[in-house]
Amino acid sequence: MKLIIFDCDGVLVNSEEIYLAAELEFLASIGVIFERGSYTQAFMGLSPAMWKTKLQSTVEQKSGGTLPPDFFERLDELTSARMDKHLAALPEARLTISGITALRCVASSTPSARLHWKLQHTGLISLFDPHIFSSDMVRNGKPAPDLFLHAAAAMGAHPDECVVVEDSVNGVMAGKAAGMHVIGFTAGGHCGGNHGDSLLMSGADTIVCKYGDLVAALNGLGTMTA
CATH class of the missing domain: 3.40.50.1000 (HAD superfamily/HAD-like)
Known part of the structure; x- marks a missing residue:
């Protein structure tokens, strides 16, 4: 090789453990619950654009609703603060x-x-x-x-x-x-x-x-x- x-x-x-904890916590706060293992397998490793598109679609399928308009902006603020620290x-x-x-x-x-x-x-x-x-x-x-x-x-x-x-x-x-x-x-x-x-x-x-x-x-x- x-x-x-x-x-x-x-x-x-x-960073993945920081992202994962923040994302699952934030989704739970709006009533959308994912099993940790299945979320990791489905979403980890995607580009930000692909992750956002797939998450929007999956949330619609799971709950019949859509993510709040400021969801990604607020989540980014949370993960950035944790990333700076941890x-x-x-x-x-x-x-x-x-x-x-x-x-x-x-x-x-x-x-x-x-x-x-x-x-x-x-x-x-x-x-x-x-x-x-x-x-x-x-x-x-x-x-x-x-x-x-x-x-x-x-x-x-x-x-x-x-x-x-x-x-x-x-x-x-x-x-x-x-x-x-x-x-x-x-x-x-x-x-x-x-x-x-x-x-x-x-x-x-x-x-x-x-x-x-x-x-x-x-x-x-x-x-x-x-």
Whole structure:
């Protein structure tokens, strides 16, 4: 393997657990209840535009009503405040990634400006800059393969030379649709007990539960990591 493509939210930083808690709490406050696991599987990893469209549609199907006009604006205020206070790199992320010598980049559904802020805020940006790719660079976000294919082309790697590290069903599906190897990553606090099974069912080649096991998994896929 030539290139390792890291997702950001839930793989590099703990933002997914912040988003998940805020979104489920906010939806419950307007009387819309989701089961945590099914919500995670359906919505995690989508671009903001795709998430909003799918959530609107799903809420209409579940409740017969629509979201309040200011729903997304108020939710963004809540998540931004929590992100400023609680966003952090996942344990051992910097130590592990800094020891990997293979080509690496980030490919995330987060819009570019916010993605750079997350990496800067958590002290991880120097591990990847300038190889940072976001969903606003392509036509279709995950689970379409566009973003991963764009990242691979920019890095000079063929899809079958790439390993994607992903924590979401939509991200795993995108990696496999791109013709890449995919490691399902379940180290984030948002991952429930059966999350790894969901990633395997979506096509992940293997599951890694913590950064301490990532290098061995990469080596198992033929990646030069040291």
